[in-house]
Amino acid sequence: MRALHTPVLAISVGVALMLWMQRSDDQGRSLEGSPLLAQIRDDEHAPRLGRNDAQVTIVVYTDYQCPICRAASRDLEAAIGRDRDVTILVKEWPILGPVSLRAARVALATADQGIYPAVHRALLKRAVLDEKTLRDVVRASGGSWETVEATLKNDELGINASLARNAREAFALGLQGTPGYIVGDTLVQGQTTKRRFRQLIQRTRNHQ
Template identity: 30%
Template sequence: MTRASIRSLALIAALAGATAATAEEIDFGNMTPDQEIAFGIKVREYLLQNPQVIMEAVSVLEQREADQMAAADEQLVSDNMDALVNDGFSWVGGNPDGDITIVEFSDYRCGYCRKAHPEVQELIESDGNIRFILKEFPILGEASLTSSKFAIATKIVAGDDAYKQVHDALITLGGAPEEPTLKRIADSLGLDADAIMAEMESDEVTSRIAATHDLAAKMQINGTPSFLMAGEMVRGYVPLAAMRDIVGKARAAN
């Protein structure tokens, strides 16, 4: 929140306290310069005597903004639910018939995506009743795009299991995803490296990435990781305990 916003809130809060004391003396719609000065002095006095009012007003405003954002996100989810959970090409793991669905928009070069990776895995494996959908959302430059192309091409050429293995290798890759490195990953997993490399520049790979970028724009997602957790938009990294809390609350609500 900006300092200007806080100052505005302070004035509004002060008005509430000062108005009762001055309403009979001042016509607020037609104050003279002297009345404005007097009123300003009363505002200052009120704030100095009741500084907690500023934080109370800030808290109310922040909660109102959070409620508005949650309502907007809820509408975005409703409008784009089919594309989020049923695009026909994103990898689906965990329990495909789970009672909770988690969708992650991820970038292989994103530090917080890498941090979230083992925690998301732990959540899915320990829960056993979560459907997990992974969306390739490269936004951090050419290395991100190359990694996603390689992963998607692997899925097309070799299937879901191979994709998951490649995904896990790329999300923990220390160096750049250069061609020799990608071929080495494919070879180590017993995959056809040449076929995968040839598929990377296909129209199908390009269209899948474009579709995910289009969906992210509609969802107003501009960072990674971003999640849809049990119908709730969660923008940014979430620790394991918080993810479990979201899942638990969603189940309790149902």
Template identity: 30%
Template sequence: MFRTFLMTSALCLATALPASATDIDAMTDGERDAFRAEVRAYLLDNPEVLMEAIAVLEERRAQDAAQADVALLENYGEEIFNDGFSYVGGNPDGDITVVEFLDYQCSFCKRAFPAVEELIAGDGNIRFIVKEFPILGDASVLGSRYAIAVKNLYGDDAYKIIHDELMLLRGGLTPQTLVRLSEDQNFDHDDIRAEMDNEDITRIIDANRDLAARLQIQGTPSFIMGVTFVRGFLELNQMRQVIASERQNQG
């Protein structure tokens, strides 16, 4: 990367020189060596040029990434926002949709959970979608299959209760943990256990994994807030800043 910065800076310097003086192909070996020496000397005397070049390069990369993300939303928007099987909470008619890809064994997902809850409750105008994305082993898959099975059998309100309990869980996620959760909510655990083997649940998880791969999402938590992708953890104030920016851009 540093080599790229040097080349960028050299090109910036070259544009200030006559075209004949910077036609590399037309230079002799001695002229090329002299030109390189001049560029090196200039950068050593003016190191701030490197920082300017870095800033320009980073801005261009950010713009390119944002444009690529907008294209992903255009291509896969229906699967992201209206797949027909993911939990939808918050305000169903909210002006901003927040999508979270999460794993119940992910420590950063658990850390983000209270911030997400406060964001949605405090705002009142956010549509919130959960994408079950178990990527951290068998216990993660177990948790997602259980949560989806509860949703299938008992509905969205029951799913949200279990989702919250799994996000707040400390320690290992085991079959015994799920039995206790079922008992606490007076759910028939035998029915849930049978539903967990439903191939439809396998298809849902596989669909979320496939979608994540196409969206270049590799870790959890990952968010889509309006048209902004956030592939990683955010603090509450950062979430609010993204939402405010999204609304400003909408207006």
């Protein structure tokens, strides 16, 4: 797992949540019944890759500069394949410095143009995330860079609030870095394989 390079904020976590976090098995840590999990899933500002009414929701905490995130994203996409009953809820968590933060802001600023899924997937494939790359990705995804710049200015408070909320959630979950995943009600951290994703998806279906 890519280590967290920014200072960890002090967050008060209730005793009940700490007990939930201690419940674990070989597939991850159970968050069943956690009020935090419900709050995370109900975040209407977090972009989704897939249907809102999908049977299985996978929450992803990610950073575009994290190489493990890039590798795991390929396995996740392969595990889902053409299954339209699985949706990904993306939590932008740019912890690896200003370049990561800029990329996350730009990605979130494309949501109103309806191109976030394409931009998100494209950025996860780029090793270099300079300004030219960001512009090229937005335009190649069918968006307007000028509109992105306007959104970054006009919705700065909203974007900042989303990023801050994602960070608070990640710290409350006990994530030590990116990537982090919640599949159904199971939290897993770090490198995750296609096979494991499929197991977690099936287990979530079996428990519903």
